[in-house]
Amino acid sequence: LEKVGLKKSDREDIIQMVMEVTGVQESVDEALTVLQNLNSFGLGSELLNVTEKIGESFEQLRDSLSNVQKKEMERKGFTFMEPEQMRKLHKEQGLNKPQSKAIIQQYDALPREHREEALWAAIVKIAGKMHRQKRQLSVLQPLVFSPFLFAPIVGLTVLGPIILSPNLFSPLVLAPVLSPVVLSPTLDKSIILSAYVLSPYILSPAVHGGNILSPYVLSLNILNPAVAGGAVFSPFVLSPNILSPSAVGGLILSPNALSPSILSPTLFQATVLSQSFLS
Incomplete structure (x- = not known):
């Protein structure tokens, strides 16, 4: 925003508008409430x-x-x-x-x-x-406490939240739409040809993963540290990055619009042919 010559007050207004449109404040409050509740039961540190x-x-x-x-x-x-x-x-x-x-x-x-x-x-x-599974569609089928190990996940999911379901080496192909992901850490998980709409990631840290041809629209990224990850041909629109530090990765041919990074420091992140608009 600063690079296009907008004043500080104008930048703040635009960021506020993006936060209101995407529901950032409500999502952050809900994530913090979940974390506080888990801590009250002594589970927060284990999950984190x-x-x-x-x-x-x-x-x-x-x-x-x-x-x-x-x-x-x-x-x-x-x-x-x-x-x-x-x-x-x-x-x-x-x-x-x-x-x-x-x-x-x-x-x-x-x-x-x-x-x-x-x-x-x-x-x-x-x-x-x-x-055979390409055209399957699951609706309202939540995955709760369902760990995945070396298991490809194929097919669209609508309103099927993935909660407390860690997965290891499990590529996501042609996968979810309208599917929030909560408390589901991942390792070596690739997201391929998977359009995400209204699919927030909350408290779901990732290690060594990547997004390929997977656009994000109105999909918040909250409290999700990431290491050795990146995005290729994966545009982001109205998908703010909040309290989600990242290290060793980058964006390649992945433009983003109205997707500011808020309190999300980066380390060794490369940006290649990835234009940013009002972010």
Whole structure:
């Protein structure tokens, strides 16, 4: 706003107008009320620390990679976890179920050369499911306490809030419209071809995620720290960033309009061909 020559009073008026149109004040008050209520039950610190715990799990997994795994990562872009690494990650993520143990045992019995064949077979299977699910639409189907691990989420969701549902390595494809996300931290989650309208993100920190071809309209971002994230071909309109610091990321071909950042410092953020209008 300052770059276009507007006076301070005019800038404040425009920001106030944007805040009123997008309902920033009400959303911030509601988010703070939720946080206060959680703190009164002794849950606030646990929920706010979940991102740190997820990040620690990811760092520990990365540190546990063998030289062979590291070379495969450099050469192929992926590698296969060892059964013990899988057990440790499942335990840390609370996935100690009998079926998980059985799957790991089957995986352990597979010769290494057969694991890649199994991987491609699984990708083909997932692609087939995604193709069949493309046009599915869910209405008023909230996801509450529903963690996702390596699970693609496909299809439009209308008025289906995602609450207290952390997800790990779960791409969102052709996904929600009119779907608030509350207290749902994410790790390595990509949002692809997913138009967000009236879909606020509240108290949902993100690590290593990205938005691709995913426009945001009237979708507030409140109390959501982000690390190693970015947006590509994802314009933002009337989507303020509030109390949401970010580090190591950027905007590429992602213009924004009437989307001010309020008390949201950034560190090592790049902006490439992403024009800003009244933001």
